[in-house]
Amino acid sequence: MHRRAVHRRSATYPPVQLTLVVLAASASACQAASAEYFADTDQPRADDASGAALHDTTIELPASLRGVPTGERAPTGAPVVVACGTCHNGEPGALPAQASEVAGPHTGLVVQHGGNTCGSCHDPNRRDRLRLADGQQLELTEAMQLCSQCHGTQRRDYDHGAHGGMAGHWDLARGPRTRNHCIHCHDPHVPAYPRVLPAAPPRDRFFGAGAGHE
Amino acid sequence: MGSRVTRRRALRVLGASLGGSAFAYAVAPVAAFVQATNKEEFLQQHYRELTEAGLADVLRRLEAETARDYGADVSIRDPRPLPDVQFGYALNLSVCIGCRKCAEACHHENNHDRRTNNSYIRVLEMTQGTMDMEQGRADYDHAVPAPGKYYMPVQCQQCENPPCVDVCPVQATWKEDDGVVVVDYNWCIGCRYCEAACPYHARRFNWHKPEIPADEINPDQAYLSNRVRPQGVVEKCHFCLHRTREGRLPACLEACPTGARVFGNLLDPESEIRWVLANKRVFVLKEELGTNPRFFYFFDT
Amino acid sequence: MATPSHRISTIDHRVNYAKFLWRALSASTDGSWGFYAVMTALSVVALVGANAWAQQLVHGLATTNMSDHVSWGLYIANFTFLVGLAAGGVMMVIPAYVYRDQKMHDVTIIGELLAIAAIAMALLFVVVDMGRPDRLWHMIPGLGRFNWPISMLTWDVIVLNGYLLLNLHVVGYIVYQRYLMRRPNPRWYVPFVLLSIAWAISIHTVTAFLYSGLGGRPFWNSALLAPRFLASAFIAGPAAIIITLQLVQRLTSYMVPDGPIRTLLQVVRVTTIINLFMLLSELFTEFYSGGAHTASARYLFVGLHGHAELVPWIWSAVALNGFAILLLVQHNVQSRPLLMNVGLVMTFVGVWIEKGMGLIIPGFIPSTLHEVVTYMPSANEWKVTLGIWAFGGMLYIVAIKVALQAFAGELHRSIPPPRRKS
Numbered sequence: 001m002h003r004r005a006v007h008r009r010s011a012t013y014p015p016v017q018l019t020l021v022v023l024a025a026s027a028s029a030c031q032a033a034s035a036e037y038f039a040d041t042d043q044p045r046a047d048d049a050s051g052a053a054l055h056d057t058t059i060e061l062p063a064s065l066r067g068v069p070t071g072e073r074a075p076t077g078a079p080v081v082v083a084c085g086t087c088h089n090g091e092p093g094a095l096p097a098q099a100s101e102v103a104g105p106h107t108g109l110v111v112q113h114g115g116n117t118c119g120s121c122h123d124p125n126r127r128d129r130l131r132l133a134d135g136q137q138l139e140l141t142e143a144m145q146l147c148s149q150c151h152g153t154q155r156r157d158y159d160h161g162a163h164g165g166m167a168g169h170w171d172l173a174r175g176p177r178t179r180n181h182c183i184h185c186h187d188p189h190v191p192a193y194p195r196v197l198p199a200a201p202p203r204d205r206f207f208g209a210g211a212g213h214e
Numbered sequence: 215m216g217s218r219v220t221r222r223r224a225l226r227v228l229g230a231s232l233g234g235s236a237f238a239y240a241v242a243p244v245a246a247f248v249q250a251t252n253k254e255e256f257l258q259q260h261y262r263e264l265t266e267a268g269l270a271d272v273l274r275r276l277e278a279e280t281a282r283d284y285g286a287d288v289s290i291r292d293p294r295p296l297p298d299v300q301f302g303y304a305l306n307l308s309v310c311i312g313c314r315k316c317a318e319a320c321h322h323e324n325n326h327d328r329r330t331n332n333s334y335i336r337v338l339e340m341t342q343g344t345m346d347m348e349q350g351r352a353d354y355d356h357a358v359p360a361p362g363k364y365y366m367p368v369q370c371q372q373c374e375n376p377p378c379v380d381v382c383p384v385q386a387t388w389k390e391d392d393g394v395v396v397v398d399y400n401w402c403i404g405c406r407y408c409e410a411a412c413p414y415h416a417r418r419f420n421w422h423k424p425e426i427p428a429d430e431i432n433p434d435q436a437y438l439s440n441r442v443r444p445q446g447v448v449e450k451c452h453f454c455l456h457r458t459r460e461g462r463l464p465a466c467l468e469a470c471p472t473g474a475r476v477f478g479n480l481l482d483p484e485s486e487i488r489w490v491l492a493n494k495r496v497f498v499l500k501e502e503l504g505t506n507p508r509f510f511y512f513f514d515t
Numbered sequence: 516m517a518t519p520s521h522r523i524s525t526i527d528h529r530v531n532y533a534k535f536l537w538r539a540l541s542a543s544t545d546g547s548w549g550f551y552a553v554m555t556a557l558s559v560v561a562l563v564g565a566n567a568w569a570q571q572l573v574h575g576l577a578t579t580n581m582s583d584h585v586s587w588g589l590y591i592a593n594f595t596f597l598v599g600l601a602a603g604g605v606m607m608v609i610p611a612y613v614y615r616d617q618k619m620h621d622v623t624i625i626g627e628l629l630a631i632a633a634i635a636m637a638l639l640f641v642v643v644d645m646g647r648p649d650r651l652w653h654m655i656p657g658l659g660r661f662n663w664p665i666s667m668l669t670w671d672v673i674v675l676n677g678y679l680l681l682n683l684h685v686v687g688y689i690v691y692q693r694y695l696m697r698r699p700n701p702r703w704y705v706p707f708v709l710l711s712i713a714w715a716i717s718i719h720t721v722t723a724f725l726y727s728g729l730g731g732r733p734f735w736n737s738a739l740l741a742p743r744f745l746a747s748a749f750i751a752g753p754a755a756i757i758i759t760l761q762l763v764q765r766l767t768s769y770m771v772p773d774g775p776i777r778t779l780l781q782v783v784r785v786t787t788i789i790n791l792f793m794l795l796s797e798l799f800t801e802f803y804s805g806g807a808h809t810a811s812a813r814y815l816f817v818g819l820h821g822h823a824e825l826v827p828w829i830w831s832a833v834a835l836n837g838f839a840i841l842l843l844v845q846h847n848v849q850s851r852p853l854l855m856n857v858g859l860v861m862t863f864v865g866v867w868i869e870k871g872m873g874l875i876i877p878g879f880i881p882s883t884l885h886e887v888v889t890y891m892p893s894a895n896e897w898k899v900t901l902g903i904w905a906f907g908g909m910l911y912i913v914a915i916k917v918a919l920q921a922f923a924g925e926l927h928r929s930i931p932p933p934r935r936k937s
Contacts, residue, residue: 403647
């Protein structure tokens, strides 16, 4: 059992790469983070992968990375989006200087993301694409790469299961796992986690009225 | 003289019969209690003394009782601890926003009483700058995270040295091989000594028979975890063993929108929980009590 | 050791003991109209309590005002006090047997009967506090799983039942011998009496350990708890016995000597002062150093976060004990029964508050997560509690009545049941 556990982890590391092919293909902060991990903990990869079939870890892709949500839903329940390429089909030209200049379906866009401007993330030449700091172009679906170039510690924690929601199995030998994408929780334009109303407070006997402190 | 004695005797007989019938009248409600129980339940052995066949009988009986009392068709299993697995849990206080989604998920997953909105998890709203629980409160009801606050969910810490297990007079609660402290709800006598002994407010008592609508009952149940509990016994968090012993994540972790929760096998050096222990500054609650929890807290660094 | 018993040593105890029990039963149901009135009133209260308990059994402990925060309440508070009362009963026995005080010898039976009644009540309070009394058999060694020696509760079960059996044996043996008109053979009871002295200390020590062993409850987690328990036990027990002795004197033909009351009064004088001293020590430690572990003491004595439900209770207890000391230290108090009895009742009630609700409830407030959820007993809890006290009172009265009749030679195997008014 123990041996199997070791194989499981080494075979999937970093878990993201198995399923997000695009990520695996790129030399990026992600791999830098995982290399660092192996150096940190001094855990060699076990190479005698003797076959415990491991299930996948899948990162859920938010609909907004595939286009602009229309507010409608397909019969399957999936949100209907207008693909980016419908409007942005390779048109060149400068990006708007600030969010208030954005027109069309994106009107009303607010940006509160440090000192970033549109060009910090969007490719000025292909508006349906992103651009890394080193100039490399990126599909929208690869957005996590882009986030990670600044938010390295969060990405490190994410890769080690210590940041970001997940569901499924803790033991990948027994079943798959799905994980949230960065932008499930952090709107790239306003990344601060939104305040929410909590679920109902405890209602156990005599707690509540007059209870608590102060 | 003789008539006096006779009258006295008659009075005594009358008094005795009056007293007897008054007593019978006073304790008449007990009949309802006796009717609600049955011989098999009354004579049932301790979980760890049941044979395989005996346990199977008990599980079928409990399923039938749930169908009878709640109108719900459930399946009760008995998943055993996995070999070479010791469960551990860690919680990132920098990321937790206090939304109570974990407590809510626990409520539904574990078939808690609807009337009391019971949950094994209690989320404390703490004031930044202090770890003093006395500054915290659990009944906040405003948008979270509130400015100047951080949030600390507390549930069973699955102590290595659990005081609740020590004090139980009938061994109705014990630590399983994977580190989960469980309760045999059919062996507990309801003395609540464990509730007094627990330093983490992790235990709950069934002050009345749980009320759950049939269509809200989670039918995926286990004997030592989320089956509907009887009245008058103690219950507690069991790390969702009906899920985790099959490799699944606990319900509170899946419900957590921010990923503040990390769960895994402490014996697996490659596990997420081990990475957290090795790379984060973790701490445990009330370390000075020597309970040695398996539930760790940390802040992002 | 030539006793008259040699002459009738061939009697058949199986027949005689059955007859003795029958005679005792008939003696206990026979008495004056005043006796009947008291017993009827107590029966009514006990039956109301039985009914309240039956309701609780069916509807669950939701009929109480206990919660997951304050998970023990009035029942366990009374249990704790009664264990002390039972242990205090032995204060009669120590002077009589250890210091060979002959005058005490004759009245030690009162202390033993008080112990029996108190233990019976204490055990009933544990049973009514249980969520599943139908599973009591899980505690029986062999049949169930008795978590001995790890759980202090199992120790408590052993010492309480052991103490009950010890006292039942001593009292039963002596009364039975009196019934047979034989002099009790010291070999059959003196060792048990001496054992019961040590055992009395143990019941209250173990009960204190029940609480002081819980590291998560700083209010209880104190080495002073067991000594304080004993000090208060040796207030309530002797106080109850002094009052009983006066009632016996007044209501029966039995002549109570002055000596025992004087001795017991001395005991109460000393123990009330020791108890108050220990309280002061505890208060100093809690309040001078301060910090989080004093939250319970603050809740109890001055209130916490605007909650002060127990503050009037505990200060009444302190006041009662303080006034009682002032009354009882008067050196001529024994010749002024009103003064003495007021003092004794005050200190009895003071200890009941202090070792009952005043000890149990603050252990849970604030909770282990430092939440303040308050507690006041429900009507049903009060009914059950009064019912058990009424039952205990009946037990005590009947037991004293039968024992004193045997001592007075009125309950004797050669004499038919008396046809008298009292």
